[in-house]
Amino acid sequence: MNDVMEIEIKCYCDDDEKIKIRLSDIDARFVEKRIERDIYFNHPSRNFGETDEALRLRSVNDKCLITYKGPKVSKTTKARIEYETQTGDFNSMKNILLSLGFSESGAVEKERHIYSFSGMEISIDYVDGLGTFVEIEKIGELKDEIEKELFDTAAKLGLTKFERRSYLELKYFS
Amino acid sequence: MNDVMEIEIKCYCDDDEKIKIRLSDIDARFVEKRIERDIYFNHPSRNFGETDEALRLRSVNDKCLITYKGPKVSKTTKARIEYETQTGDFNSMKNILLSLGFSESGAVEKERHIYSFSGMEISIDYVDGLGTFVEIEKIGELKDEIEKELFDTAAKLGLTKFERRSYLELKYFS
Numbered sequence: 001m002n003d004v005m006e007i008e009i010k011c012y013c014d015d016d017e018k019i020k021i022r023l024s025d026i027d028a029r030f031v032e033k034r035i036e037r038d039i040y041f042n043h044p045s046r047n048f049g050e051t052d053e054a055l056r057l058r059s060v061n062d063k064c065l066i067t068y069k070g071p072k073v074s075k076t077t078k079a080r081i082e083y084e085t086q087t088g089d090f091n092s093m094k095n096i097l098l099s100l101g102f103s104e105s106g107a108v109e110k111e112r113h114i115y116s117f118s119g120m121e122i123s124i125d126y127v128d129g130l131g132t133f134v135e136i137e138k139i140g141e142l143k144d145e146i147e148k149e150l151f152d153t154a155a156k157l158g159l160t161k162f163e164r165r166s167y168l169e170l171k172y173f174s
Numbered sequence: 175m176n177d178v179m180e181i182e183i184k185c186y187c188d189d190d191e192k193i194k195i196r197l198s199d200i201d202a203r204f205v206e207k208r209i210e211r212d213i214y215f216n217h218p219s220r221n222f223g224e225t226d227e228a229l230r231l232r233s234v235n236d237k238c239l240i241t242y243k244g245p246k247v248s249k250t251t252k253a254r255i256e257y258e259t260q261t262g263d264f265n266s267m268k269n270i271l272l273s274l275g276f277s278e279s280g281a282v283e284k285e286r287h288i289y290s291f292s293g294m295e296i297s298i299d300y301v302d303g304l305g306t307f308v309e310i311e312k313i314g315e316l317k318d319e320i321e322k323e324l325f326d327t328a329a330k331l332g333l334t335k336f337e338r339r340s341y342l343e344l345k346y347f348s
Contacts, residue, residue, distance in 0.1 A: 043274065045219030055274065066261075068270040083269040087240075088260030095257040096242040100217065100229065 006069075007079040007146045008137035011159035016124050016132050020113075022157045028117035036060045038108045039094065040168050044101030049173070054166065055102065057093055064090045072164070079143055108167045120153060127167050134159055180243075181253045181320045182311035185333035190298050190306050194287075196331045202291035210234045212282045213268065214342050218275030223347070228340065229276065231267055238264045246338075253317055282341045294327060301341050308333055 013019055023030075041055045042048050048055070052071040058064065063086060070081035087093040098104075110127040125133045134157065136150045154162075165174065187193055197204075215229045216222050222229070226245040232238065237260060244255035261267040272278075284301040299307045308331065310324045328334070339348065 044217070046275065066267075066270060068273050070273060081273075083266050083273060085266035085270070086262030092257050092259035093240075096240060096259070099227075099242050099244060099255075099257060101220065
């Protein structure tokens, strides 16, 4: 059995109004706006920069999520193992991680406008200090098939400039 | 400001029926029965046996909790810093911890009969493979005052044999 992976591509976006028109043209459905505040942590004895892992605590509207992302397994997309679950309280979880020797490695804040299209999630991301991006994501096991679908969708939206690095890497390590 | 601590004592219990009668004599209020299934984890680069810390994932009835316990700060009780929060899903949280290099160090299963008395929580614990114990616990900042209260209550219940080790230690390291 293959593991279920979050497969996504990130694209630079010069003109979000044009993207919104194209999303409407292809009948993408607007889902919601979200404010996401993320803290990323480094490991007490591994360097996540080297191992290409991530541990994230996210506050999104009134919920809180903890997410582990494993190393990327593809050269072209951001496909990777991901485990995520809700946590009751942002600060208690942060205190648990700090007590275990994890250290804050950075924070990213963004407003996301989320659309749904053909089983994919398409987000226009307004990222504090970084600018505007579009992420196209699908969850599944058939990596090659899904990657093709993501890039086809990017082409439909006129997006041609891709970025494999995370917002955290772009903000702190570029 | 002092940190709020979970202060508790653990007592060996030879005769739970006698304890129940004494709890009734002092007007302790029965709260609930719970089935608690715990997994304890060791740290990827610290030995919790040496640092006297604990990281626990607990399923209790239909909820799931993650708890960090710092080193004990008292010679007579189990007073320590504790951070706890609910998590959405037991297996996702377990997968996150295993991916981060934490390893399962043991599992403890028990049935607790919980009573409330004068701001304290008193539990009769039927612990798989270990026998019956009574734990008396109060949360607060005034360590010395609370410790006295806990031992006074143990005396009222006729409990005289105390144990500072956790169920995990008793099950695996004694």
